[in-house]
Amino acid sequence: MSHTEAQGTAVRYVSVGKLESFPTRVGRAVKVGEQEIAIFRTTDNAVFALNNVNPHRKGGPLSEGIVSGHSLYDPLYDTKIDLATGAVQAPDTGQAITYPAVIENDEILVGLPA
């Protein structure tokens, strides 16, 4: 597990695994301590990390949604969520929590609050 110093804010980067173990367009949930993070690898090999909690009032996971480009269709209520910002797209509303994610040496690193 690697810890990288992030610039400015108190964020620590945590490796959530090898890039190859994340199939494209299929989300995976990873537990970090008590928290569950949904990791998405998109077709263009970008990676995104969201708190695996559906912003819909009934909750539930996000990691099982259908991934299209940089958008996610949530698996339970079919709202469309921007993976980069976590914003739920109109006509629905809401906001998922996102974390910075990067690929370094074929590993996916997610920046979590320190």
Added chain:
Amino acid sequence: MTAPKEKLVLIGNGMAGINTIEHILKLAKSRFDIIVFGSEPYPNYNRIMLSYVLEGSKTIDDIILNNWSWYEENGIKLHTGTAVTRIDTKERIVYAENGISQPYDKLIIATGSNPIVLPVPGKEKEGVIGFRDIGDCSAMIHASKNYGRAAVIGGGLLGLEAAKGLVNLGMKATVIHLMPDLMERQLDPTASAMLKAELERQGIEFKMEAQTAELLGSDRVEGVRFKDGSELEADIVVMAVGIRPNTALAAEAGLQVNRGIVVDDYMQTSEPDVYAVGECNEHRGIAYGLVAPLFEQGQILAKHLAGAETQPYEGSVLSTKLKISGVDVFSAGRFMDSPELKVLRKQDEWKNVYKKLLLEDGKVVGGVLFGDVTDSAVVQQWIKNGVTLNEELYAEFMGVSGGSEKSPLDRVAAMSDDEIVCGCNGVSKGRILEVIKNDGLTTVDEIKSCTGAGRSCGGCIPTVSNLLQLALGDSYAGAGAKTGICGCTTLSRDEIVAAIREKRLTTTREIMHVLEWNQTEGCSKCRPALNYFLNMVWPKEHEDEKDSRFVNERLNANIQKDGTYTVIPRMYGGVTTPQELQRIADVAVKYDLPMVKVTGGQRIDLIGVKKEDLPDVWKELDMPSGYGYAKALRTVKTCVGSLYCRFGTQDSIGMGITLEKMFERLDMPAKLKMAVNGCPRNCAESCTKDIGFVGNDGGWEIYVGGNGGIKPRIADLLCKVKTDDELIEITAAYVQLYRETANYLERTSDWIERLGLDWVKASVLDDIENRNGLTARIYEALEGVKDPWKRVVEDKVERESYYGNTTLVTN
């Protein structure tokens, strides 16, 4: 025995060459063995759209015109990444790198053009890029990630498109132009100034009337020095000063070459059986650098090679459109004021619109449009036909009020039949009306795939749409309202399935690309539907795309609102055993499941299973998947029947088990439920099932289209049969008919309402040949099905990727 085929060799795997081949395939498919050499490592792509790739609105995959399988399906041997090094016209052989030698009977040279590299010191430095192919595009995209400042040399079409792309990629881009006006070879100073102002607003900077003297830097370029001694810092330099026909190969082979490879009106070079098409050639002294002429040339060359009658090529009217989002510029023919020309012009600085028409002896010889290019097709047509301006046309062009302004519909109605609508692919109004009338086409996309109109630049799509409205009237009036299967497309289910079959589309990605989805990777509505259509059309060939499945079908269990899953094992015909019940109980206890429930379909539901436990639960249950989560056969409900029931006349349990085992696991448009009853008391409730059977002394009654769910519907009697075999055969044909014709997610009850019971009867009962085809196809599809739970239990990779539970220890 047929005569041996002639060998047709094409050098150059780009738009001009492949367009010619496409026409040849249409005209004389079996005449040639076709061999293609391309120096780029890609199949044929739309070079015009590179600007969009750079701009970021399309990906490389989006602009592929002919994918690998197109070559394969048409029996074309393709050598990519292989440059031809020599042509021997005496021996009729071409030689390529890596030692390939290829004899030919007919040879087409379509080597296109190369970017002109300014002969200035430093031109070979790292970071100096052309803008011509995918490689250049990738280099710019890559550079934008590491560097901030770009200089683009050349204020023409390509240079401006490159600069806009680089600005979109987050770079600061400066266009360096030798002349005082941008695009001075297509625009007059007024349009040019409006263009410059608009592009400055969009973030591009300009250095006009600047001549590049030297590129600065050590190994890597660091800046540009101009002739007047001033300098500009730059991390990359894009050379976009023009293109030059790529003639080296032809010249070496002894072909006559001026600026381009010299060709006659049938694209023949100075050597017999050697042709040149597209940007590499020179026809009547002109080397064209735009797409429309090369399509026109390709069409004529194809006809010539296929031995069809054709008009000679007599040159093209040049027109230009800038491909920058939000900047509409068009120019055709003459564009500069001149004493011998009369000029009409209209400049509106409020709406930022500029229109100009140039006349010579009253005839239209040129036009420039800025800000609003809706008239571009009309102007081009006027120039091509040398139309004399009259009051009516004047009013049309200048938009003069007074009630005489024409609606777009009047305008297309007034077009003559031979008027060209799509200049890129040479499609006339008459041709479009013909396919609307004769082939029953009703959408722009159908016309696009049938005629090619709108396929290249897309500028004529509004006109095509108007023609549809003209021809179809109110039935197209829904044009705006015509809804596709989802927001990503305007195509209907039937149009999509037809395209999958006709174009042999084999992946969802390919469908979305070829049929021009407006969202590159589709949405949660179309992706599962397309995956189903592909599985249905190509049961053997299509590899199921898990990422296009809903979560339930991807994980083979039903997701619940808290993210846990339910598991329903198969109990054929609703029959179980003490051993199975024992295992179910053991699993429920071991995994601490909060609820065990009997379902409405005569089986047992284990509720609250964690995702990571699913494979183990399945393994320990050791029962097949009940598909309670799938668009597939769910349950076959049965009554006790003749085995035990005193009223039973048929073995309903036996028949239920047979049917369930036969049709389980096969993908359907929606879930499918069956019921089998041993007598007319109908205890298993056939009337609300997709297909239900009622036994009697002499055989079975088959009921179809019942539904007990969201929109209840009582089933219709399809027919009566005497034997079990007949029952199975008709069921198979009926289910396959549903699979092949229903909308995705459409239950049989809605499907029958939509298509009619009579049609179903005719398809399944009356037309025996059709019935046999249906049953043959469903049996073929059924051969490939496997139990998904077993597969996951055995497949470590799938298990880990889809059900894996990663917990990181933190400190």
